[in-house]
């Protein structure tokens with residue numbers, strides 16, 4: 001009986017070790033709540049730039065959509081009627097080693113397909129000049145992921161893994177947009193990152 005208790009105790013300790021280790025390895029999303037800067041933003045109807053890092057990937061009750069949208073035809077007809085380069089960047093607050101970025105398209109039916117870009121890059125930087133930069137040039141950025149001819153995402157998360165890299169600033173830059181009903185628009189419900197070393 002005593003042996004059984006010890007065996008059970010050892011087993012429980014083992015389980016505790018497994019779960020505590022798993023917890024330590026769980027990668028928090030550093031982008032959550034991080035300040036963002038977009039090329040342009042609708043800032044209406046639940047499309048606010050800060051919503052792309054608000055931790056909500058899908059719909060919120062009472063708020064139909066929570067994410068970032070570049071110019072739509074209703075507000076910016078001159079911009080939305082032509083294909084253009086649109087971007088949004090995040091400041092993680094300090095340098096981390098990152099290895100993955102997940103992009104969540106808007107989750108509502110056909111709209112999920114219309115406004116996810118066709119061609120885009122994920123870029124990182126540790127240079128503070130990248131934070132203030134207003135244009136789309138690559139001067140302060142290192143491209144870690146290049147996507148061309150991206151399929152329609154069907155409202156599914158798009159995972160991008162890459163070689164671990166030091167990064168404080170991250171930019172998602174789309175160079176080829178889909179023409180949805182609101183024009184050529186880049187929209188994302190949420191951006192999340194995965195880091196590989198303790199912050």
Ligand SMILES: [Ca+2]
Nearest residue numbers: 051056066189
């Ligand atoms: Ca969101």
